[in-house]
Amino acid sequence: MTIPYRTQRVLKRILLTLLVIAAVLAIAYACWFVWIQRYIVYTAEGKIKLDFDLPPMQAGQLAVPPEKEDIPIKFDQNDEMIGGKTELTQLDGYYVELSDLQDIAAVKSQIQALPAGTAVMVDVKGIKGDFFYSSAVGSKRSSSIDTAQMDELIDYLNRSSMYAIAKLPALRDWDYGLNHVPDGVHHSSGGYLYMDDDGCYWLHPGSQGTLSYLTQIIMELKGLGFDEVVLEDFCFPETTSILVNGDKAELLSRAASVLLSACATDRFAVSFVKTADFTMPSGRTRMYVKGMDALQAADFAPNSGVADTAVNLVFLTELHDTRFDVFGAMRPLSGAH
Numbered sequence: 388m389t390i391p392y393r394t395q396r397v398l399k400r401i402l403l404t405l406l407v408i409a410a411v412l413a414i415a416y417a418c419w420f421v422w423i424q425r426y427i428v429y430t431a432e433g434k435i436k437l438d439f440d441l442p443p444m445q446a447g448q449l450a451v452p453p454e455k456e457d458i459p460i461k462f463d464q465n466d467e468m469i470g471g472k473t474e475l476t477q478l479d480g481y482y483v484e485l486s487d488l489q490d491i492a493a494v495k496s497q498i499q500a501l502p503a504g505t506a507v508m509v510d511v512k513g514i515k516g517d518f519f520y521s522s523a524v525g526s527k528r529s530s531s532i533d534t535a536q537m538d539e540l541i542d543y544l545n546r547s548s549m550y551a552i553a554k555l556p557a558l559r560d561w562d563y564g565l566n567h568v569p570d571g572v573h574h575s576s577g578g579y580l581y582m583d584d585d586g587c588y589w590l591h592p593g594s595q596g597t598l599s600y601l602t603q604i605i606m607e608l609k610g611l612g613f614d615e616v617v618l619e620d621f622c623f624p625e626t627t628s629i630l631v632n633g634d635k636a637e638l639l640s641r642a643a644s645v646l647l648s649a650c651a652t653d654r655f656a657v658s659f660v661k662t663a664d665f666t667m668p669s670g671r672t673r674m675y676v677k678g679m680d681a682l683q684a685a686d687f688a689p690n691s692g693v694a695d696t697a698v699n700l701v702f703l704t705e706l707h708d709t710r711f712d713v714f715g716a717m718r719p720l721s722g723a724h
Contacts, residue, residue, distance in 0.1 A: 473654055475671060477697050478715035480506025480550065481723050488519060491536040495543060497720055507544060508552035508617065508717055511537075511608065514587050516562025520611070524603045527562040545612025553608045554660075557590075557601055557618035564588025570596035572623065575630045589624050592642035593633065598649075605650045605657060615656040617675055618646070622663035639665035647672055660703075667692060673715065677703045681710035688714060 390398075481501070487494050488510065498507055512518050517529040520537045528534055544551040564571040564580055565588060571580040572589040580588045590597040605616050621643070623635050631638070643659060643666075651657045651671040658673040667674055674693050676684070684702050693699035701715035705722065 475656060475673070475698050478506045478550070478673075478701050478717060480508065480552075480717050481720040482508040482552075482554070482703060482717045483510065483720050485510050485513070487719075487721060488532050488537065491533055491540050494720065495540050497723060498540075498544070498547075498549065501549065501723065503548040504550065506550040506552060506717065507720070508554050509540070509544070510555070511541075511553045512555040512604070514556045514559045514561065514585065514620070516560045516564075522604070522607060524600070524607050525562065541611050541613075550615070551613045552615045552617055553611075553613045554617040554619055555604065556620040558592060558597070558622065559583075559587050559620040560590055561587045563600060564590060567596055567600075570594040570600075573630045575628050581624060581626070581629045583624050583626075589629075591638075592621075592623075593638045598642060598645055601646060602649050605646065609650065609655050614654070615658060615673075616650070617658045617660060617673075619660040619675075621659045621661075622665075635663070636665045639663055640668070644668040658701075669694075673699045673701050675701045675703055675717075679704070680706065681708035684714060685710060 483494055501507070511520055512522075512525075513529060515527070516525060517527045517532075518525045519529050519532040519534065520541055521534055541551075558572075568580060570590055571594075572591050573579065574581045582588060590600075592598075601618070608616050621639065623629065623631065623639075647657045647668045647670045653671070656671045656673060658675060659667065660675040660677060661667070662677075674691060676687065676691075679687060679702060688696040688700055691700055696714055698715065701717060702711055703717050704711060705719055707718070
């Protein structure tokens with residue numbers, strides 16, 4: 388049966404009207420969905436709820452959890468059989484600050500002028516989760532650091548006779564926190580993640596996801612030829628506005644032991660910048676301390692709890708006080724003679 392032309396036109400108009408209404412409803416739904424997201428919070432168990440009475444947030448972005456992801460941990464320690472065990476020795480070297488990495492060519496030139504065997508510590512990652520080198524672990528690349536030049540610098544350190552140390556913020560990572568909400572430190576007044584004054588999320592040391600993530604980074608840096616990895620920001624944020632189930636010191640102590648057991652070998656050390664009250668693990672590790680003068684260092688050392696204050700205790704300092712000579716000491720590369 389043939390539909391009359393006039394009827395066809397009426398049907399087309401009805402269909403067009405329905406399509407326009409559907410488009411308007413879709414746009415309205417999208418706008419509503421964007422608006423409602425500000426009131427969506429995630430509990431520590433990963434559940435979703437609406438809270439229209441949230442307190443004002445600091446500048447930043449609410450975290451949105453992706454699908455749950457298990458991060459595999461791979462271990463390959465066969466290379467540790469080559470060369471046998473080597474003992475840690477006292478450190479006397481230099482650290483490369485983030486500001487120095489704006490001119491990596493100059494950094495490399497300064498390192499090349501150092502005596503063989505000098506310890507050199509380099510920042511390899513930022514608190515926003517940005518990697519300064521070509522990492523297979525993280526997805527966020529630094530916008531201010533030349534990654535290709537950083538790769539070349541790491542390769543040079545691997546081929547040189549320097550004692551190469553990588554330093555990274557362990558439990559401070561905006562990108563990982565944003566995408567792995569259950570692994571973060573949550574705000575005490577709600578289920579959302581705590582954000583510090585730098586707009587950064589913190590990771591929970593008791594989370595298996597956090598420990599798996601850190602293990603992968605450490606093992607990757609080991610594979611790039613570093614002799615030691617130093618974990619900075621290995622602590623909880625200094626605030627009363629966080630929800631922590633359990634003793635903070637115990638959680639940090641346990642996490643440190645797990646990372647050391649998983650990653651350290653007879654030729655590779657896993658160390659910590661100590662700012663929080665937790666027990667240092669036993670093994671191939673060092674305690675790094677910042678912001679002390681020589682007199683404070685001398686008073687601190689006997690009670691530090693490390694096995695050997697000359698070897699396992701390292702002070703990060705800009706001072707050239709000779710009283711630091713009885714301990715390990717690392718100074719800015721920019722001040723090297």
